Amino acid sequence: MRYPCTMKHRPLTKHLRLLCAALGLLAAGAGAAELRIGLSGEVTSLDPQYLAAQPNLTVARHVFESLTDVDPQTRLIPGLAERWRAIDANTWEFNLRRGVKFHDGSPFTADDVAFSLARPLSIKGSPGGFAAYVRAVASTTVVDAHTLRVKTKYPYGALPEDLNSILIVSKKHAQNAGPEDFDSGRALVGTGPYKYLRYQRGDRLELTRNEHWWGKTPAWNKVTLRILPADPSRTAALLSGELDAIEHVPSADIKNINKNNKLNVTQTTSWRTILLHLDQYRSQPPGVSDVNGKPLPANPFMDLRVRRAMSKAINRSAIAERVMEGLAVPAANIVSPGVFGHNSALKAEPYDPDGAKRLLSEAGYPNGFRVTLAGPNNRYINDEQVLQTVAQLLTRVGIQTRVEAAPMSAFLGRVRKEETSFALLGWGSFAADLSLRSLVAAPDTEKGYGAWNWGRYANPKVESLMEQALGSVDRNKREALAREAGTLAMQDLAFIPLHHQVVSWAMRADLAYVPRTDEFTFAHHFTPR
Amino acid sequence: MLSYALRRLAWSAATLFVMSLLVFAGVYAIGNPVDLLINPQADQAEIARATALLGLDRPLWEQYWLFFRGVLGGNLGISFAASVPAITLILERMPATLELALTAMLIAITLGIPLGLLSGLRPRSWLARTIMVLSTLGFALPTFWVGLMLIMVFSVQLGWLPTTGRGATVDVFGIPLSIFTVDGLRHLLLPATTLALFKLALLIRLTRAGTQDAMLQDYVRYARAKGLSERAVVQSHVLPNILIPIVTVAGLELGSLIAFAIVTETVFAWPGMGKLLIDSINVLDRPVIVAYLLATVCLFILINLLVDLLYAVLDPRVRARDTQ
Numbered sequence: 101m102r103y104p105c106t107m108k109h110r111p112l113t114k115h116l117r118l119l120c121a122a123l124g125l126l127a128a129g130a131g132a133a134e135l136r137i138g139l140s141g142e143v144t145s146l147d148p149q150y151l152a153a154q155p156n157l158t159v160a161r162h163v164f165e166s167l168t169d170v171d172p173q174t175r176l177i178p179g180l181a182e183r184w185r186a187i188d189a190n191t192w193e194f195n196l197r198r199g200v201k202f203h204d205g206s207p208f209t210a211d212d213v214a215f216s217l218a219r220p221l222s223i224k225g226s227p228g229g230f231a232a233y234v235r236a237v238a239s240t241t242v243v244d245a246h247t248l249r250v251k252t253k254y255p256y257g258a259l260p261e262d263l264n265s266i267l268i269v270s271k272k273h274a275q276n277a278g279p280e281d282f283d284s285g286r287a288l289v290g291t292g293p294y295k296y297l298r299y300q301r302g303d304r305l306e307l308t309r310n311e312h313w314w315g316k317t318p319a320w321n322k323v324t325l326r327i328l329p330a331d332p333s334r335t336a337a338l339l340s341g342e343l344d345a346i347e348h349v350p351s352a353d354i355k356n357i358n359k360n361n362k363l364n365v366t367q368t369t370s371w372r373t374i375l376l377h378l379d380q381y382r383s384q385p386p387g388v389s390d391v392n393g394k395p396l397p398a399n400p401f402m403d404l405r406v407r408r409a410m411s412k413a414i415n416r417s418a419i420a421e422r423v424m425e426g427l428a429v430p431a432a433n434i435v436s437p438g439v440f441g442h443n444s445a446l447k448a449e450p451y452d453p454d455g456a457k458r459l460l461s462e463a464g465y466p467n468g469f470r471v472t473l474a475g476p477n478n479r480y481i482n483d484e485q486v487l488q489t490v491a492q493l494l495t496r497v498g499i500q501t502r503v504e505a506a507p508m509s510a511f512l513g514r515v516r517k518e519e520t521s522f523a524l525l526g527w528g529s530f531a532a533d534l535s536l537r538s539l540v541a542a543p544d545t546e547k548g549y550g551a552w553n554w555g556r557y558a559n560p561k562v563e564s565l566m567e568q569a570l571g572s573v574d575r576n577k578r579e580a581l582a583r584e585a586g587t588l589a590m591q592d593l594a595f596i597p598l599h600h601q602v603v604s605w606a607m608r609a610d611l612a613y614v615p616r617t618d619e620f621t622f623a624h625h626f627t628p629r
Numbered sequence: 630m631l632s633y634a635l636r637r638l639a640w641s642a643a644t645l646f647v648m649s650l651l652v653f654a655g656v657y658a659i660g661n662p663v664d665l666l667i668n669p670q671a672d673q674a675e676i677a678r679a680t681a682l683l684g685l686d687r688p689l690w691e692q693y694w695l696f697f698r699g700v701l702g703g704n705l706g707i708s709f710a711a712s713v714p715a716i717t718l719i720l721e722r723m724p725a726t727l728e729l730a731l732t733a734m735l736i737a738i739t740l741g742i743p744l745g746l747l748s749g750l751r752p753r754s755w756l757a758r759t760i761m762v763l764s765t766l767g768f769a770l771p772t773f774w775v776g777l778m779l780i781m782v783f784s785v786q787l788g789w790l791p792t793t794g795r796g797a798t799v800d801v802f803g804i805p806l807s808i809f810t811v812d813g814l815r816h817l818l819l820p821a822t823t824l825a826l827f828k829l830a831l832l833i834r835l836t837r838a839g840t841q842d843a844m845l846q847d848y849v850r851y852a853r854a855k856g857l858s859e860r861a862v863v864q865s866h867v868l869p870n871i872l873i874p875i876v877t878v879a880g881l882e883l884g885s886l887i888a889f890a891i892v893t894e895t896v897f898a899w900p901g902m903g904k905l906l907i908d909s910i911n912v913l914d915r916p917v918i919v920a921y922l923l924a925t926v927c928l929f930i931l932i933n934l935l936v937d938l939l940y941a942v943l944d945p946r947v948r949a950r951d952t953q
Contacts, residue, residue: 513660
């Protein structure tokens with residue numbers, strides 16, 4: 101919310117200031133409220149189907165909506181579809197919300213949905229990966245203007261989750277539009293709570309309220325989304341009063357902001373789980389040797405006792421409290437608390453260095469061995485410090501660990517060339533079975549499994565449960581199966597879970613925001629206190 | 630003169646060619662941008678599809694050949710991340726960087742040369758000593774830190790100036806410039822000062838050293854013997870003689886200001902080219918990286934040319950040589 105008088109920055113007499121504040125209050129009362137938010141990620145394109153990166157989607161979701169929505173705890177709720185159900189194992193029917201209009205006044209119909217579901221595969225030169233969300237779709241049938249049937253190639257229970265990522269564009273405006281048409285606002289016509297006003301690439305997007313939105317009218321009639329990837333600058337802009345709220349508060353600043361009575365911080369456990377992948381397919385993984393640098397007789401990571409010893413050697417609560425400065429929750433699960441398929445009965449492995457040493461001796465490594473731990477240094481909260489701490493903790497029980505931290509671009513390059521054997525990754529997902537499919541199922545290009553299973557862990561039992569989960573359109577059954585599969589994978593330490601990150605927002609003291617597990621920042625969810 | 634110009638042109642073209650090869654190979658060696666850009670839920674088929682769509686599955690030489698053919702046709706490639714021609718992205722951001730760099734250079738020159746002269750003429754005065762201490766600070770303090778401190782003091786504590794971003798712009802011949810609006814100048818002041826600090830220190834040192842050296846020369850002694858006032862000595866004998874190295878350095882430094890104002894642009898969220906380069910490197914957006922560096926080399930070549938022309942204006946000997 102910005103008052104029309106922004107004289108705050110100029111030296112003014114007290115009287116003028118008071119006058120200004122009074123005028124501001126009057127204006128605010130008249131509904132002239134503006135909200136200015138500092139976003140942390142670079143937005144590359146306004147086309148909502150060009151690149152499935154969180155910063156792009158954050159911006160896009162102000163203008164566009166999807167059939168299914170998710171609540172702050174990542175549970176599915178109705179979006180542009182009021183209801184959906186599986187008619188049979190291979191068919192989903194979506195009943196669309198009636199009376200919804202695009203920003204240009206044209207009605208929203210099933211045709212637009214069918215068009216939007218087909219569009220990701222037809223965008224030229226898009227590295228976006230939206231096609232992954234419609235991979236299971238065999239065909240779509242428009243039954244009537246407000247009913248759409250989606251046939252899947254195989255029984256697929258996660259379609260409602262996948263379709264959450266497909267934003268519905270207006271067929272009329274998008275069918276002949278190129279990326280520049282979206283960036284200029286011409287094709288940026290959605291059904292969402294905000295309309296395009298102005299865009300300056302790399303700097304800001306300005307939006308005005310869609311007065312005809314079907315949802316609860318947002319409190320702000322104007323929204324400015326500023327793109328501020330540099331952490332200190334984002335905090336400074338909030339402290340100076342130039343912004344009303346920021347996302348991803350730097351961990352070092354949270355204490356100070358909490359002490360400032362003009363501001364407040366809100367936090368929740370994020371869906372991002374930080375984990376360590378272990379090479380479980382090569383007999384001589386790179387970077388692994390005995391303490392004298394000679395090759396080991398076998399790959400130690402293939403031994404569950406070694407994996408467990410490593411897990412016990414890691415002091416998760418110390419990492420969460422000190423290294424992460426409270427911005428983490430020790431993890432035992434493949435997905436964060438509250439996420440579909442989370443098993444609250446699983447408890448994070450307690451810190452037990454002696455137990456770890458015992459297990460290592462049992463497994464035939466009484467003197468330990470040497471490993472190299474690789475990871476990014478610019479991706480996750482305090483990622484390099486986490487790597488260093490894990491390395492020290494492992495070294496304490498005899499596993500001499502060297503850290504190789506690099507920017508995400510260089511690190512991923514090495515992973516893809518299979519030059520790492522022990523590596524840190526962060527993962528967020530709506531559901532345990534979806535996480536399992538990417539992280540734990542044995543890599544299989546045909547089925548699209550295990551694209552991020554760097555250690556090539558393979559467990560037929562886990563995989564079969566996961567397939568049953570993904571194949572069941574009954575949500576309760578699916579969640580039970582997903583939970584079982586995830587639990588099994590974690591008991592077998594398919595990878596070593598470290599922690600779930602905590603995500604935080606900071607804002608003016610008179611604002612409130614329900615923190616979202618999926619880390620999204622939405623202007624329309626900010627409310628005055 | 631013509632053969633000199635042609636030779637120079639050929640050298641520049643060779644530089645551009647070699648540099649594009651190096652950058653191309655370098656980015657290729659780091660990794661696949663699709664891995665960074667693509668949505669994590671994507672499976673192998675989707676990664677392969679996107680890689681093929683961007684032409685990244687072809688052998689490096691073929692990718693380079695396609696790029697080279699494009700350049701000959703005036704197309705520097707299309708950004709992977711933004712799906713917009715790389716050169717468009719760069720040109721879009723160029724006005725912001727140019728006005729930041731030129732303002733910084735203006736600050737550095739208008740303060741640096743007088744202060745340098747002053748401390749060179751009276752090296753033992755307390756004023757000269759103060760200037761020298763301050764210029765040492767200008768060298769020693771990291772830009773990142775200075776930028777943040779300026780933000781903390783002038784924006785957060787005093788609330789006089791905005792913390793980040795670029796102010797309102799007006800179109801001048803179709804180019805959006807912010808130096809002609811009050812809001813724009815307010816936004817410009819802190820980043821330009823931050824950027825100017827190092828160059829200011831450099832110019833002070835350079836001018837001071839040149840002045841001290843010139844003051845010992847015979848022509849100064851003769852000028853004084855002729856009865857010229859100290860002011861006239863400095864104005865018409867010392868200054869013209871020390872300006873040539875200053876212009877050379879200032880020219881080169883202006884090039885580096887424009888091309889590598891990265892840290893300052895990041896701290897102040899200034900939507901310029903430097904920030905674009907950093908963002909592009911982070912996601913290995915090769916077309917933008919290559920186009921950016923090519924544009925930078927061209928800029929350096931252009932600035933060198935301008936500096937040479939300025940020599941001719943400043944130094945009659947150069948002029949005489951050229952007209953022969």
